[in-house]
Amino acid sequence: MAKRFNIRMAGVGGQGVVTGSHILSTAVINAGGESTIVPFYGSEKRMAPVESYVRVSDEPIYEIGEITFPHIIIIFHPQVITHGKSYTMPFYFGLKEDGVALINNDGPMNLHKDQARELEERRAKLYYFPATKISLEVAGMDLATNMALMGCIGAITGLTNMAGLEQAVKDRFLGKGFVVSGGTAALDSVVERKFKKKQELIDKNVAVMRAGWNYAVEHGWAAPDVKRVEAPAAAAAASA
């Protein structure tokens, strides 16, 4: 049977919901899987609702369009739930039975009793995951919240690995051509400075991702056979 997850991500403008979905999608493809994404948003402004739909599988995907009945929902911001900042209300609408709701919050939230009951009826697994807190602790900024969530979901689905995720971050921020030329000595100093900054950005993002991955493993959310990952010592030394 195909391993297949339809994932609906909901967050607010500025959090990198679309970027996160691109990275997860690329990471799954990098690891030999299949994936498609459909972003969905209105006017592009901070704190405005954003949704993105990601399909990941180990087999070809033919389906198109928005995801109405997801296996997994990822809530990037608690205000999606508390303020209804979402195109989909309530936030778990259409969640399949035994589905997963991964929610970025420091601890369990007080959901309305009707919502809590409905989630229980469909046997939803509620995973409260402190993504922003991890991002602040590991990278010193909240901007890597999406990376923490993608690391976490990568481990939950088991359809990618840290190497695939890391490569996806590089693809996103450096562009495939840039990585190649970055290694050559002929680059002028401006590009070198830029590269150094970007390399730092990538390292931090990857560290947050790894923390998210390990959090999922430690809490027993990860797919079977998914193990903890350690910082690759050689790579860390090379980039220093």
Next chain:
Amino acid sequence: MSEAEVKTNTPSAPAAAVAAPKKDPHAEAKKQRVVTPEYMFLEAPRTKEFITGSEAAKEAIRRSNVDLAIAYPITPQSETMQLVGVLYGEGYVKEYYRGEEEVGVMAAIAGGSRSGVRCYPATAGPGTLRGLEGIASWPGHRLPAVAMFTCRVVNAPLAIQPDNIEVSYLLNCGMIVFHAENQQDMFDFTMAGFTISEKNDVTLPVGVCCDGFFVTHARGYVRMQDRGIKLPPREAYRGAVPVLDAENPPARLSRDAPVQKSNFMAYNIHAVWQQEVWAAVERSRKYINQYMGGLLTAENVDGAEAVIIASGSAAAQSREAVRICAEKGIKVGLIKVRSLRPFPTKELRELCKNTKLIVVPEFNYVGWLAKEVATAIYGYSNAKIIGGPRVYGGQSMPVELIVDEVESGLTGKKSTNVAMSSIMGGAVNQDEVSHFMRSI
């Protein structure tokens, strides 16, 4: 997927070709070699590329030896004709311009085709309906061309999103109509369309439809022949009617149109023309079989508990529904209808003769495909036909809705998504149908 993937559309390539002053921008196009349609469609080696539906249409035009392309922007087709404009810059298309609006575009395509050149327009939604006056007259005048329709909402409230209701208007024009599921179909159907359209015993326009954004703006793998080969040029003198002789005026613009006469001769002429148009549609079947591999594709229909019949994006959604049903232990077959005109009547009668349940999911409100299917198999199959689920106004069809219809159809449970009036054939309770019709 072990084939090598190539990129023929690197972003810098066309711009660089135009910017370099000494290089002839038409150099590559001039080197293109003509091959037979048989080699092109059946033998030529192909490499795959990950491109949008609009890019797939562009690549089909590159290899189709097109003389005249006329653009008029309307979402979601604008990008396609813009890309065809790039081909004009590169010398792959001989003439290209932007029309005033769709009435003018379709009229000019009629003129181009009548004068004997290979023509390609594209439009969508409201543009299709605006141009329909001209389009509906092409078949009677026996004008070969390929027109692309990237379907979108046309009814109120208006939207730019996919909804293929406009196909139902094209079905009765007398033209050949294909419905593409994905980017690969856009590529294949467009190229085969030119060849079929210009066959002497066909001499009709071909419409290649797809469901707007889902195909035009999304990427998929497309297996394509080398860009160094192209189809033979149109040989208009081989057509069923003489071409317009523009060098010896007065040119005859129309085939003997008896528009101002009302007598039995006029009615007779009309009957003869229309009979001949639809007979030509029938005669195109053999070429669709030859160059496209059939009017439909059927998968796992033998021994299936239910069969899904779909076209366009609904076929893509149905593939996933078949997979989910298999996981639930329900054996479901899939028939994808590629050609709507001619309609695969004989094929469906044969395939569905023992079928108990048919589900027809569609991306429009009226359910034109369900009606076509019911008409085709009437008297040849006792299957219950569920005309649904349907989505419209641009909504994506949740695969789960199709699965629900299969399950409710098999268990006899009442569907919550499909109206009783859209359930046909089998042991339908006519009282329930009339009750429904009275209550709405």
